[in-house]
Amino acid sequence: MFRSFNKWYFGALAFLLFTGSFDAQAQGEGLFKSKCATCHQPHKDGTGPKLFQVREKWESGGAKEGSLVKWVHNWQAAAATDPYAEQVSKMYPSAMSAFPELSEEEINSIFDYVDAQPDPATVVAGPTGGDTGMTEVQEEGGFSWIWILMGAVFLIVIVAVGGVRRQLKSVLNEKEGLPTKEDATYAEELRSWAWTNKIYVGIGSLVVILALLVAGYRELGNIGVVEAYQPSQPIDFPHSVHAGVNGIDCRYCHNSATKSKSAGIPTVNVCMNCHKQVSGRTPEQETKIKAIYEAAGWDGTMYSGDTKPIKWNKVHVLPDHVYFNHSQHVTVAGIDCKQCHGDMTKQKETARVVPVSELNKVEGNIKLTRATLTMGWCIECHAETGISDGPLDGKKDGYYDEIHKRLMDNDKKLYNKYLEDGKVTVKELGGWECAKCHY
Ligand code: HEC
Ligand code: HEC
Ligand code: HEC
Ligand code: HEC
Ligand code: HEC
Ligand code: HEC
Known part of the structure; x- marks a missing residue:
C-alpha cells in the first residue's frame, strides 16, 4: 500500500511540474506576438504562411532534421543546405527576417503556442466572429480551462483506482484468512502513510503552497488589466484619416484635454463641421458617413431636428476610485498624448488601449x-x-x-x-x- 501511495504521490508531483510547462507556453505566446505575429498567424496566411503544425508539415515534406530551427535563425542558411527549405523560401514574394537570438527551446515554445491555438473558423462561429478582442479572450480562457479539467480528471482517476485496489486487497486478505482491516479507512491509511513519509510530504506541500501563492499573486496583478482593449464602435472612425492624412490637431476634437480633467469625445456637430461637405469618395466611406448624417438628422440639404447621438463606447476606463487629470499631465507636465495613447495618427481602426510594449517603441516616450x-x-x-x-x-x-x-x-x-x-x-x-x- 505504501509503495503504491508513493507512486501516486510522485505521479501527482510530476503532474504539477508538468503543468509548469504552462509557463513555457506563456513564453511562446510572448515571443510569437512580439516577433512573428506581424507576418504570421496560426490559421491564416498573411505576409507569411500560417504556422499551425508547421513542424509536422516540414517533417512529412522531407526536411532535414534541425532545418526548421535553422530556418528561423536564418532562412537563407537553411535554404542553402536543405532543398525543402529552399522550396519554402520561394513560396512567398516577401522574405522573412532572421532571428539568430532565439534558442531552439524558445523556437519550439513558439510552435507549441501556435499549435495550441484553436482554429477561429471552427471555434467562434456566429455574430461575435468578427470581434477580434473577444475571440482572443475566449481562446486564452479556453486554454487554461483545459488544465483545470485535466487536473480534475486526474484526481477522479486516483480516487477511483484507489477504491478498486482497496476492495481487491480486502477480498484477497479474506481468501487467505488474514484480518481484512475493514476498520482502517482510506483517510487513516493516508494519514499513516503521510506520517511515515513526513519529510517528502512536507517538502511537497511546501512546493505546492508556494506555487499556488505565486500563481495567485500573478493572477491578482492581472485582475481587470485588459491591455489592448478595443471595444467595438457605432462608426468605424479612423484616426489615421483625420489626425494622420488630414493632419487635424487632437485638440480640435478632444479640446478639453488641455484645460480640464477629461479629454472629451467630440459631439456629432464637430463631425458635421466638415462632413456637411465631405460625404465620402468610395461607397464604403459613403455608408460610414451616412451614419453621421443619421445621427445629426441631416438629409443632405437641411437638418430635420431628429437627432440620435452617436453612442461611442469608452475605451480607456479607470475605476471610480481613481482621479486622473489630463490638463495636469498635458499642460503642466507637458507630456505628449503619444506617451499614453501611442501614435494615434497611425491608428487605422477605432481607438484602443495601447500596451506598454508598444508605447515604449514610440519615439521620445519615457520607457x-x-x-x-x-x-x-x-x-x-x-x-x-x-x-x-x-x-x-x-x-x-x-x-x-x-x-x-x-x-x-x-x-x-x-x-x-x-x-x-x-x-x-x-x-x-x-x-x-x-x-x-x-x-
Ligand atoms: C517580416 C515578416 C516575417 C516575420 C517577422 C516572420 N516571418 Fe516566418 N516567414 C515569412 C515569409 C514571407 C515566409 C515564407 C517563406 C519565404 O518566402 O521566404 C515565412 C516562412 C516561415 C516558415 C515556414 C512556413 C512553411 O509553411 O513552411 C516558418 C516555420 C516561419 N516562417 C517561422 C517564423 C517564426 C517562428 C517567426 C518569429 C520568430 C517568423 N517566422 C517571423 C515572413 C516572416
Ligand atoms: C476628427 C476628430 C478627432 C481627432 C482629430 C482626434 N480624435 Fe481621438 N477620437 C475621436 C472620436 C470620434 C473617438 C471615439 C471613437 C473611438 O474610440 O475610436 C476618439 C477616441 C480617442 C481615444 C480613445 C477614447 C476613449 O474612449 O478612451 C483616444 C485616446 C484618442 N481619441 C486620442 C486622440 C489623439 C491622441 C489624437 C491626436 C493625434 C486624436 N485623438 C485626434 C475623434 C478625434
Ligand atoms: C499621462 C498619460 C496621458 C496623457 C499624456 C494623455 N492621456 Fe488621454 N487618457 C489617459 C488616461 C489614464 C485616460 C482614462 C481616464 C479616465 O478613465 O478617467 C485617458 C482618456 C482619454 C480619452 C477618453 C475620454 C476621457 O477624457 O476620459 C481621450 C479622448 C484622451 N484620453 C485623449 C487624449 C489626448 C488628445 C491627449 C493629448 C492632448 C491625451 N489624452 C494625453 C492618459 C493620458
Ligand atoms: C476637420 C474636418 C473633419 C472632421 C471634424 C471630421 N472629419 Fe471625418 N473625414 C474628414 C476627411 C477630410 C475625410 C476623408 C474623406 C476622403 O478620403 O475623401 C474623412 C473621412 C471620414 C470617414 C471615412 C473614413 C474611411 O476612409 O474609412 C469617417 C467614417 C469619418 N470621417 C467619420 C468622422 C466622424 C465620426 C467625425 C466626428 C467625430 C469626423 N469624421 C469629423 C474630415 C473630417
Ligand atoms: C499615481 C496615482 C496613484 C497613486 C499615488 C496611488 N494609486 Fe492606487 N491605483 C491607481 C490606479 C490608476 C488604480 C487602478 C488600477 C487598475 O484599474 O488596474 C489603483 C488601484 C488601487 C487599488 C485597487 C487594487 C488594484 O490594483 O486595482 C488599491 C487597493 C490601491 N490603488 C491602493 C493604493 C494605496 C494604498 C496607495 C498609497 C500607498 C495608492 N493606491 C496610491 C493609482 C494610484
Ligand atoms: C508618462 C508619465 C506619467 C504617467 C504614465 C502618469 N503620470 Fe501623473 N504625473 C506625471 C507628471 C510629470 C506629473 C507632474 C505634473 C506637475 O508638475 O505637477 C504628474 C502629476 C500627477 C498628479 C498630481 C500630483 C501632485 O503632486 O499634485 C496626479 C494626481 C497624477 N499625476 C495622477 C496620475 C494617474 C492616476 C496616473 C495613471 C492613470 C498617472 N498620473 C500617470 C507623469 C505621469
Whole structure:
C-alpha cells in the first residue's frame, strides 16, 4: 500500500511540474506576438504562411532534421543546405527576417503556442466572429480551462483506482484468512502513510503552497488589466484619416484635454463641421458617413431636428476610485498624448488601449514596464519623471533654478536627498501619496 501511495504521490508531483510547462507556453505566446505575429498567424496566411503544425508539415515534406530551427535563425542558411527549405523560401514574394537570438527551446515554445491555438473558423462561429478582442479572450480562457479539467480528471482517476485496489486487497486478505482491516479507512491509511513519509510530504506541500501563492499573486496583478482593449464602435472612425492624412490637431476634437480633467469625445456637430461637405469618395466611406448624417438628422440639404447621438463606447476606463487629470499631465507636465495613447495618427481602426510594449517603441516616450492604466504604470512614471522636465522649465527663465537654490539655502540636509540627482521627481513632490490619485 505504501509503495503504491508513493507512486501516486510522485505521479501527482510530476503532474504539477508538468503543468509548469504552462509557463513555457506563456513564453511562446510572448515571443510569437512580439516577433512573428506581424507576418504570421496560426490559421491564416498573411505576409507569411500560417504556422499551425508547421513542424509536422516540414517533417512529412522531407526536411532535414534541425532545418526548421535553422530556418528561423536564418532562412537563407537553411535554404542553402536543405532543398525543402529552399522550396519554402520561394513560396512567398516577401522574405522573412532572421532571428539568430532565439534558442531552439524558445523556437519550439513558439510552435507549441501556435499549435495550441484553436482554429477561429471552427471555434467562434456566429455574430461575435468578427470581434477580434473577444475571440482572443475566449481562446486564452479556453486554454487554461483545459488544465483545470485535466487536473480534475486526474484526481477522479486516483480516487477511483484507489477504491478498486482497496476492495481487491480486502477480498484477497479474506481468501487467505488474514484480518481484512475493514476498520482502517482510506483517510487513516493516508494519514499513516503521510506520517511515515513526513519529510517528502512536507517538502511537497511546501512546493505546492508556494506555487499556488505565486500563481495567485500573478493572477491578482492581472485582475481587470485588459491591455489592448478595443471595444467595438457605432462608426468605424479612423484616426489615421483625420489626425494622420488630414493632419487635424487632437485638440480640435478632444479640446478639453488641455484645460480640464477629461479629454472629451467630440459631439456629432464637430463631425458635421466638415462632413456637411465631405460625404465620402468610395461607397464604403459613403455608408460610414451616412451614419453621421443619421445621427445629426441631416438629409443632405437641411437638418430635420431628429437627432440620435452617436453612442461611442469608452475605451480607456479607470475605476471610480481613481482621479486622473489630463490638463495636469498635458499642460503642466507637458507630456505628449503619444506617451499614453501611442501614435494615434497611425491608428487605422477605432481607438484602443495601447500596451506598454508598444508605447515604449514610440519615439521620445519615457520607457515604462508596467501594464498601461494600472497603478504600477502611473507610479512608475511618477518615480522617473522630473517635474522640471516640463514646459515650465522649458522657458528656461530660471523658475526652477531659483526654487532649487532657495531650497538648498534653506535646509540643505533636508532637501539634499531630493536634489542630488539634479531633478525633483513627481514622486518626491507627493505623486505617490495615495490621496493624490484616490478619492
Ligand atoms: C517580416 C515578416 C516575417 C516575420 C517577422 C516572420 N516571418 Fe516566418 N516567414 C515569412 C515569409 C514571407 C515566409 C515564407 C517563406 C519565404 O518566402 O521566404 C515565412 C516562412 C516561415 C516558415 C515556414 C512556413 C512553411 O509553411 O513552411 C516558418 C516555420 C516561419 N516562417 C517561422 C517564423 C517564426 C517562428 C517567426 C518569429 C520568430 C517568423 N517566422 C517571423 C515572413 C516572416
Ligand atoms: C476628427 C476628430 C478627432 C481627432 C482629430 C482626434 N480624435 Fe481621438 N477620437 C475621436 C472620436 C470620434 C473617438 C471615439 C471613437 C473611438 O474610440 O475610436 C476618439 C477616441 C480617442 C481615444 C480613445 C477614447 C476613449 O474612449 O478612451 C483616444 C485616446 C484618442 N481619441 C486620442 C486622440 C489623439 C491622441 C489624437 C491626436 C493625434 C486624436 N485623438 C485626434 C475623434 C478625434
Ligand atoms: C499621462 C498619460 C496621458 C496623457 C499624456 C494623455 N492621456 Fe488621454 N487618457 C489617459 C488616461 C489614464 C485616460 C482614462 C481616464 C479616465 O478613465 O478617467 C485617458 C482618456 C482619454 C480619452 C477618453 C475620454 C476621457 O477624457 O476620459 C481621450 C479622448 C484622451 N484620453 C485623449 C487624449 C489626448 C488628445 C491627449 C493629448 C492632448 C491625451 N489624452 C494625453 C492618459 C493620458
Ligand atoms: C476637420 C474636418 C473633419 C472632421 C471634424 C471630421 N472629419 Fe471625418 N473625414 C474628414 C476627411 C477630410 C475625410 C476623408 C474623406 C476622403 O478620403 O475623401 C474623412 C473621412 C471620414 C470617414 C471615412 C473614413 C474611411 O476612409 O474609412 C469617417 C467614417 C469619418 N470621417 C467619420 C468622422 C466622424 C465620426 C467625425 C466626428 C467625430 C469626423 N469624421 C469629423 C474630415 C473630417
Ligand atoms: C508618462 C508619465 C506619467 C504617467 C504614465 C502618469 N503620470 Fe501623473 N504625473 C506625471 C507628471 C510629470 C506629473 C507632474 C505634473 C506637475 O508638475 O505637477 C504628474 C502629476 C500627477 C498628479 C498630481 C500630483 C501632485 O503632486 O499634485 C496626479 C494626481 C497624477 N499625476 C495622477 C496620475 C494617474 C492616476 C496616473 C495613471 C492613470 C498617472 N498620473 C500617470 C507623469 C505621469
Ligand atoms: C499615481 C496615482 C496613484 C497613486 C499615488 C496611488 N494609486 Fe492606487 N491605483 C491607481 C490606479 C490608476 C488604480 C487602478 C488600477 C487598475 O484599474 O488596474 C489603483 C488601484 C488601487 C487599488 C485597487 C487594487 C488594484 O490594483 O486595482 C488599491 C487597493 C490601491 N490603488 C491602493 C493604493 C494605496 C494604498 C496607495 C498609497 C500607498 C495608492 N493606491 C496610491 C493609482 C494610484
